[in-house]
Amino acid sequence: MTIGIAGDGQLGRMMITAAKELGFDVVVLGTTENSPAGQYARQVMGDFRAEAPVLGLGDHADVITFEIEDAHAGALIALREKGIEVHPSPETLHNIKDKFRQKQLLAGAGIPVAAYRSVESSDDLISAAQEYGYPLVLKARLGSYDGRGNAAIKRADDIEPALDKLAGRGWYVEQHVPFVRELAVVAARDRKGNVATYPVVETRHVRHICDTVIAPAQVDGITARKANDLAVKVLDTLQGVGVFGIEMFETPDGQVLINEVAPRVHNSGHWTIEGAVTSQFEQHIRAVTGLPLGSTDLVKPAAVMINILGDRNGPAEPTGLHEALAIPGVSVHIYGKADTKVDRKMGHITAIGDTVDEALANAKRARQAITI
């Protein structure tokens, strides 16, 4: 069986090795020469956002999945009509990639989310400010990740610049949620509808980009159970097959709100490669190929992941590996991107250990050692 992956980045790369070890053939679609994923599998050159290349991917694959929600939805529907398995389904993708629609679906299912409303013009933001108060968070409905779809509105003067920043992608606005922690649950749903969740983690962001993930999150048992149960409810609502990343806010009054859902393997689950019995990448491959889900248990009491973001622009040259790998329990993943850019995701570090404090300290030391 051949798995086609729309996208040629690091998420595809990490899916590929999981898939190949299970005996599957893999072909990826993307435009990057010597891409992170293309270094491990055959690559069809083409834009996964365009219809024809995604249709073409169907000529090579029995099952299609994606590493990015921008994959052309119409083509995915056409492929499915031709009898090719597409997971998560085009409908699920459609319901998630428009974040306003996603929010409506979640709220409609009784899942707690931040107060929100649609935005067509500045008038809607003025009304929102009257109802929710400042600050507001303006969000793009489409094409947002790593904070690139958000604009903070702290006062009326910020309204026009925020609308300009996110113009052309549709808008909606949310009440700002003061949170004590950001949490995430990576969850998988197999073809029969079984759901498996990994332990809830804490995610820490720097400049709106995921920086550090702490597994398990150091929350009380009630909060952990709430987060887990919400994740299951989210997957039951969205119905897709595969791995999903579910971002949440833990509020000062002990509530857990769903922030956003990604219909794919997720940065908050990279720690599972070393830290869990089954990695999120293998879990996704199991789900989309009709295999049973694997154990989501941690193999050690704690795992901490820190992203390696580019700190300059130019050809990538990892340094500091020697120092980083001398730290116990540290694993390093470099994604094989030719060029580094400021804040580009170039790799990640995972430290596993007997306590979160130990793993966090070791991951931080390793991160400080590495430049790229």
Added chain:
Amino acid sequence: MTIGIAGDGQLGRMMITAAKELGFDVVVLGTTENSPAGQYARQVMGDFRAEAPVLGLGDHADVITFEIEDAHAGALIALREKGIEVHPSPETLHNIKDKFRQKQLLAGAGIPVAAYRSVESSDDLISAAQEYGYPLVLKARLGSYDGRGNAAIKRADDIEPALDKLAGRGWYVEQHVPFVRELAVVAARDRKGNVATYPVVETRHVRHICDTVIAPAQVDGITARKANDLAVKVLDTLQGVGVFGIEMFETPDGQVLINEVAPRVHNSGHWTIEGAVTSQFEQHIRAVTGLPLGSTDLVKPAAVMINILGDRNGPAEPTGLHEALAIPGVSVHIYGKADTKVDRKMGHITAIGDTVDEALANAKRARQAITI
């Protein structure tokens, strides 16, 4: 930095992903189209047993290593003289690949081995029988693995057939060692001479091929320490850089004897991918590239590996994955070989668990489910 690997099989394959995740480029040498290793890295087509292809590999790589001891030793020496790092060193390879020479070196360093002597003709075997008694084990000095270099001699009539079976590869003979268990230690030596050993494991062979590996071996503490200390002594004696597989016999009177040493990652260490903090493959890459060695601790109390050997001849078609992956803690690795053959190593299963009994039972159930 580019790592060149002589050999294109599953050991190379598992080294490649470890190397690439650390940011290294990899090129492999072998003659198999769409080989296990070539599915993950660039492949130079050529025979690693021949001089010219191995010399040619040097044009692509800064560090050369190998997954099989048959790599052309003269070419490796020439490459080193051109300033390319070769690990383990050609001298170490030379001392190990001739198993009689290996035995002499180990015995000379005071390391316990089975009684042995050189063999030039049947007369030597008749003398050996007088000295050691039957049964004897005739072994080929060169090119032996998976039992293909051994011939049992139970009585005088077996002498000529045994010599014929192993003709042309040099002979030596060993006293038969009655053992209670076969043990193995995978050990690594870095460029500075630091040695790290994985916990001693028990290996169980079927038809002279490694079938099951149990980590940790269920031996008493004294035996475990003996095995570990012997492994360190073996590496200090052989001096190479990289991972070595050290096979041992545990005798009824509580001795541990060294059986054979392989100058490479080893089937008895495959369990480390899921079962240890650092896999033997990453450990080897760390060692040969001058990085520090990683932790060899188990991540769970027990890990059991069972090989997936071909049970027929023909195109490979793995079946039973669904049933195998439904068993908790089970991971499956399929090596991507196009054709299966009886007793060919086609993949392996690892089960991790809280006890050896649990892991062994789960690994066996998974193995029974899979055919290829």
